[in-house]
Amino acid sequence: MTSAILGDLEARALQQTAGLLEAASQALEDYQLTAARTAYESVLELDSANAAATEGLVMVTALEGIAEEVKAIRALEASGDLEAALAQLERLAAENPQNPFIRNQRASLEARILDREYQTLIDASLTAEQAADFSSAIASVEAALKLKSSTEQEARLAQLKEKYKAARLDVLLSDGYDALRAGRYEAARNFYKEAVAIAPDSKEARTGLEKASSLYLANIRYSQNITAAEKYISEGRFPLAAKLFNEAMSSRPSNVAPSQLTEEARIRASLKAQSEEVNVTIKSDKRTYVSIIGVLPPDRFKTEELKLFPDVYKVRGTRSGYESVEIEFKVDARHPNATITVECTEKL
Structure with missing residues (x-):
């Protein structure tokens, strides 16, 4: 009978403790700090080792003096303006650097902001995927995974990359073919080069690259x-x-x-x-040896009539005891019957 009575008392004490903790938690949530403190202290009177009550009292103490500011911050949270709420919390944290309540709230708010950004990126990737914009979808998922790891999204990222490769390969092969037909060989080579990088085993891509490269170099x-x-x-x-x-x-x-x-x-x-020979006259003083390599061997004369194909020639004049002369002249069918005078007149 004694055991039964003690067990009943213990059960009632546990029930009373649970009720007090619930009341204390609600009072703390409503920033009724006096009521919360009284409830937590009552719990500790029943169970001095109760960790929840001990932690609750710590939070009550941490809120004393800043409750109104915390209320304003929570109102910002409730309105969805998480960044403004975080800014206010950081200001409050700077004024109360060791406050555990502020520390906990800031960690919670930062996690909410991260979750929201993560979900925004995932939603954007889904929209892009539905529009077959796989490149944008991949970028969004990669950005999301930098914020938070997810096995599900990592698997989805791999699938998106395969879809992107297939879609991009079709575009590159089509663009490369069109560029080849239009004679834009450099562009065609670039398209096919990217296609080979995406799908090294694609025969169409490799054949296209070889042809485009060959035509590009020929061009x-x-x-x-x-x-x-x-x-x-x-x-x-x-x-x-x-x-x-x-x-x-x-x-x-x-x-x-x-x-x-x-x-x-x-x-x-x-x-x-300029395909026909042109008449050219070489004049000299019959004392100078005049020559044109491959055309006229060294000789002395007054006048020499030549027929030369249009080109650039060098005529050379030499005479013992005199400075040699060298004259470059052009033979042009548009200016026939040109006359070149070659004489060595400057003594050494």
Whole structure:
């Protein structure tokens, strides 16, 4: 009977303690600090080792003097303005650096803000995925995982990357093909290069890259030779210009811009106009040996009539006891019958 009575008393004490703790917690939540303190102290009178009551009293003490400010902060939280609430808490923490209530509240608020940012990023990734914008979806999930780890989202990220690769590969192959057809070989090469990086085993991507690279290099050679041919024509070096123009034609891509076609026609016309020999007269004093390498051996004369293909030549004059002379002259079909005078007149 005694055991039964003691057990009943213990049960009533436990029930009373639980009721007091619940009342104390509610009073603390409502910032009724006096009532909360009384309830917690009553619990400790019944159970001096009660950890919840001991911790509750610590929180009551921590709230004394700042309760009104905490109420204002909680009101900001309730309105959803978490950043403003956190700013106020940080100000309060600076004034009360050892306050456990403020420390706990700040940790809780920071966790809520992080959770909200995390969920915002996840929601954005879902919206992007529905729109097939896998790149944006991936960026959002990666940003979310930097805030908080999630096995589920890591698995979803891997799936999104596979979807992105498949979608991006289709776009790159299509763009590369269109660029090839349009003669935009550098762009085509870049598209196919990215496609190979995404899918190294794709035969279409690798074949496209080889073709685009080959045509790109051929186009570079073509453009460089056309430019060089123009340069040598302007300098009067027509044989060299013709050689480079022929090389340009041998590497000419199938698709050529209208401006390049116009340039080809201009070069072809210039070279054709310079394809016949031109009359040139060399005059001297019959005392100077005059020569042109590959054309005229050293000889003395008054006048020598030559027929030369348009090009740049060097005529040299030598005479014993006199300074040698060297003259570079251009033979141009547009200016026939040119006369060059070569005489050594400066004594050594």
